[in-house]
Amino acid sequence: xxxxxxxxxxxxxxxxxxxxxxxxxxxxxxxxxxxxxxxxxxxxxxxxxxxxxxxxxxxxxxxxxxxxxxxxxxxxxxxxxxxxxxxxxxxxxxxxxxxxxxxxxxxxxxxxxxx
Amino acid sequence: xxxxxxxxxxxxxxxxxxxxxxxxxxxxxxxxxxxxxxxxxxxxxxxxxxxxxxxxxxxxxxxxxxxxxxxxxxxxxxxxxxxxxxxxxxxxxxxxxxxxxxxxxxxxxxxxxx
Numbered sequence: 723x724x725x726x727x728x729x730x731x732x733x734x735x736x737x738x739x740x741x742x743x744x745x746x747x748x749x750x751x752x753x754x755x756x757x758x759x760x761x762x763x764x765x766x767x768x769x770x771x772x773x774x775x776x777x778x779x780x781x782x783x784x785x786x787x788x789x790x791x792x793x794x795x796x797x798x799x800x801x802x803x804x805x806x807x808x809x810x811x812x813x814x815x816x817x818x819x820x821x822x823x824x825x826x827x828x829x830x831x832x833x834x835x836x837x
Numbered sequence: 838x839x840x841x842x843x844x845x846x847x848x849x850x851x852x853x854x855x856x857x858x859x860x861x862x863x864x865x866x867x868x869x870x871x872x873x874x875x876x877x878x879x880x881x882x883x884x885x886x887x888x889x890x891x892x893x894x895x896x897x898x899x900x901x902x903x904x905x906x907x908x909x910x911x912x913x914x915x916x917x918x919x920x921x922x923x924x925x926x927x928x929x930x931x932x933x934x935x936x937x938x939x940x941x942x943x944x945x946x947x948x949x950x951x
Binding site: 762 | 941
C-alpha cells in the first residue's frame with residue numbers, strides 16, 4: 723500500500739514570499755491533516771479535513787495560511803506571505819474516517835526554511 | 838479539551854537497560870491513545886495504540902504501554918534498549934468527540950549509549 727506522499731521535501735524561501743505544499747493521502751482515507759512541527763516541538767494541528775470539508779482549522783493563521791482539498795483527495799497548503807517563524811516541517815497525514823482508535827499515517831514532511 | 842504532557846524532554850539509557858517514557862493525558866471523554874516514533878529525517882511511525890480492549894498494549898520493536906485511567910497515564914516501556922531505538926517519541930491523544938483530532942505531546946528524545 724502506498725503511503726502519504728508529500729512534495730517538495732525541502733523548500734527555502736525569503737520572507738514575504740509565498741509557498742505551497744502538496745499532499746496525496748492514502749487511497750480511501752477520508753480524513754486529512756496538516757501539522758506544523760517547529761524544531762524541538764511536537765506537531766501542532768493546522769487543519770483537519772473530512773473529505774473536502776473542514777473539521778477543524780482553529781489553529782490555522784488564516785491571515786497568511788490557506789488550505790484546500792478539492793474533490794476530497796489531494797490537498798495543498800499555502801503560505802502567503804511567509805514569515806521567519808514559519809520555518810518548520812509541515813506534515814501531512816491521513817486516516818480512515820470511521821471508527822475510534824483510528825491511527826493516522828504520516829508523510830515524510832516538507833522542511834521549510836524562511837530566510 | 839484534550840492535552841498531552843510528556844514528562845521528560847530527554848531520556849538517556851544504556852544499551853540493554855530498560856526504557857521508560859512517561860505520558861499523561863487530559864481528555865473530556867474516553868480517549869484513544871497512541872505512541873509514535875520519529876527517526877531523524879523520517880516520517881512519524883505508529884508504535885502502538887490503545888483500543889480499550891486491554892490496558893496493556895504491545896507494539897512493534899518490543900515496546901509496550903499501559904493505560905491507567907485512574908492516573909490518566911499511558912507510559913511507554915521496553916525491557917531492553919537497542920541502539921536503533923534512539924529517536925524522538927510522541928504520545929498522542931485523540932478524542933472521538935472532537936472528530937478524531939490528534940493532539941501531540943511535546944516529545945521525548947531517547948538517547949541510547951553503547
